[in-house]
Amino acid sequence: MRMTLFGYGKTAAAIAERFGQSDIFDDKFEKEESFGTNRLLPMESFDPERSAVEIASPGIPPSHPQIKRAKNLISEYDLFAECSPFTIWISGTNGKTTTTEMIGRLLKTRGAIVGGNIGSPLAKLNMEAAIWALETSSFTLHYTKRARPNIYALLPITPDHISWHGDFEAYEAAKLKPLKLLAEGELAIIPAKYADIPTKAFACYYETSEDIAGFFDLDIAKIKFKGCFLQDALIALAISKALFDEADYDLLNGFILDPHKIEEFKDARGRLWIDDSKATNYDATLRALDIYGDRRIHLILGGDDKGADLTPLFARLKELNVTIYAIGSNRDRLMKMAEDSGIDAVLCGFLDVAVSKISEKLDDRAIGLLSPAAASLDQFSGYKERGETFKSLVDTS
Numbered sequence: 001m002r003m004t005l006f007g008y009g010k011t012a013a014a015i016a017e018r019f020g021q022s023d024i025f026d027d028k029f030e031k032e033e034s035f036g037t038n039r040l041l042p043m044e045s046f047d048p049e050r051s052a053v054e055i056a057s058p059g060i061p062p063s064h065p066q067i068k069r070a071k072n073l074i075s076e077y078d079l080f081a082e083c084s085p086f087t088i089w090i091s092g093t094n095g096k097t098t099t100t101e102m103i104g105r106l107l108k109t110r111g112a113i114v115g116g117n118i119g120s121p122l123a124k125l126n127m128e129a130a131i132w133a134l135e136t137s138s139f140t141l142h143y144t145k146r147a148r149p150n151i152y153a154l155l156p157i158t159p160d161h162i163s164w165h166g167d168f169e170a171y172e173a174a175k176l177k178p179l180k181l182l183a184e185g186e187l188a189i190i191p192a193k194y195a196d197i198p199t200k201a202f203a204c205y206y207e208t209s210e211d212i213a214g215f216f217d218l219d220i221a222k223i224k225f226k227g228c229f230l231q232d233a234l235i236a237l238a239i240s241k242a243l244f245d246e247a248d249y250d251l252l253n254g255f256i257l258d259p260h261k262i263e264e265f266k267d268a269r270g271r272l273w274i275d276d277s278k279a280t281n282y283d284a285t286l287r288a289l290d291i292y293g294d295r296r297i298h299l300i301l302g303g304d305d306k307g308a309d310l311t312p313l314f315a316r317l318k319e320l321n322v323t324i325y326a327i328g329s330n331r332d333r334l335m336k337m338a339e340d341s342g343i344d345a346v347l348c349g350f351l352d353v354a355v356s357k358i359s360e361k362l363d364d365r366a367i368g369l370l371s372p373a374a375a376s377l378d379q380f381s382g383y384k385e386r387g388e389t390f391k392s393l394v395d396t397s
Helices: 010-019 065-069 096-110 138-143 168-181 209-215 228-244 249-253 282-292 311-317 331-341 351-361 383-393
Strands: 002-006 022-026 033-035 038-042 051-056 086-091 112-116 131-135 151-154 187-191 202-206 263-266 272-275 296-301 322-327 344-349 366-370
Touching: 002 010, 010 022, 010 051, 086 096, 086 168, 096 112, 096 131, 096 228, 096 249, 138 168, 151 168, 151 228, 168 187, 187 228, 202 209, 209 228, 228 249, 228 282, 272 383, 282 296, 282 311, 282 366, 296 351, 311 331, 322 331, 322 351, 331 344, 344 351, 351 366, 351 383, 366 383
Parallel strands: 002 022, 002 051, 022 038, 086 131, 086 151, 112 131, 151 187, 187 202, 272 366, 296 322, 296 366, 322 344
Antiparallel strands: 033 038, 263 272
């Protein structure tokens, strides 16, 4: 019996390369093709009776007809459950990448490598590494049945990927699943609102950054990161402290934030613009608004909002001095919500129009902020292209 892989993305390709003897099913394949001991097959040709185990790529939702037919469905994490080293899983709605990369930086000399939802799929990771720090998506957690981390760091959960999971409750349940899998002696760092979720792990419950600092005896004054990144930094330090009784503030403070994440730059006239293209859900946009809420804000919103309820975002926008510039596939919805909320809004449709209109009004007391609260695939190849396009449209020469 052969291994079945649903979806031909980097996860499936890495597994097929490592193990061979795989049947890869994807909607984009029209006929059977072979490469080595692996086969590429149309999705509709999947036969559950001829499959020993099925692994779904994160992009394949549980609502897919062939996923529903699968009888032995596991996750990529389950596949390596018996042979992976000490593992740290990092999940939540926003801040996963930053926190994972900070942990990798702090624990590199201890033999840690990072992977999962960022960088390399598990099939590409070194099995001899001392520690795996894995950015862990709700998609992977949904399919995971037996794998568990040694440490689970959960950032706050807010609505996202609703169309994939079906509703917020299913999305939230996926994020909380590891708490029920953890064993005694393992560590969970989780929001206090989930204190009633049973877990055998030693749990640190937090509501604020100060809670994390107090629990692990960390000095916030020594950390350069502020706003939404302070919590990420504290969780990374907390894990280092828990494992090795180390809190290297200087090493942490040398961490460079990724592009397109609250990235400030100025145009040729010295006016401030912020590229926050990685804000693909409204909670990420709220994090940016918390930093710049005392400024006049020209805010570019829009894209594929994945079915999320944007009411909390507009409740916050009503409190600010803001004009919305609506782009993307949900632009009409944004305009209607702005009208209902009494918020000034301009229908732009496309990013270049929004930047042009903002440039006409922007002064040195205001900011031009791209924080779309939506995915980018309706108009771009990804958030990186959206961010780079945004920066290219702003005249910095």
